Amino acid sequence: MLRGFLFHLIPLLLPFIVYGIYLYFNKRAGGEKTWRGRSVAIATIIGLALMGISMVALVVLRDAPAEGDYIPPRFEDGKLIEPQILPSPSD
Numbered sequence: 001m002l003r004g005f006l007f008h009l010i011p012l013l014l015p016f017i018v019y020g021i022y023l024y025f026n027k028r029a030g031g032e033k034t035w036r037g038r039s040v041a042i043a044t045i046i047g048l049a050l051m052g053i054s055m056v057a058l059v060v061l062r063d064a065p066a067e068g069d070y071i072p073p074r075f076e077d078g079k080l081i082e083p084q085i086l087p088s089p090s091d
Contacts, residue, residue: 007058008054011051015044015046070084
């Protein structure tokens with residue numbers, strides 16, 4: 001669950017991190033270090049777009065079949081058996 005949460009949170013925060021790094025190096029070069037409203041708005045829009053792309057990618061790139069019977073992971077004879085999705089029996 002945490003992995004799924006971070007999968008969407010990181011793209012949202014990435015533009016702010018990049019802009020913060022830019023401001024840090026800009027300040028070291030003698031520039032001004034301020035978060036302007038327009039820059040924050042642009043970073044928010046880019047972050048939301050990246051988060052939307054990550055949501056679409058999660059749906060499109062998943063490799064699980066749409067139908068079937070899910071068998072959760074389990075232990076058999078001391079070994080972990082991976083989860084499986086078996087095709088549904090034909091009616």
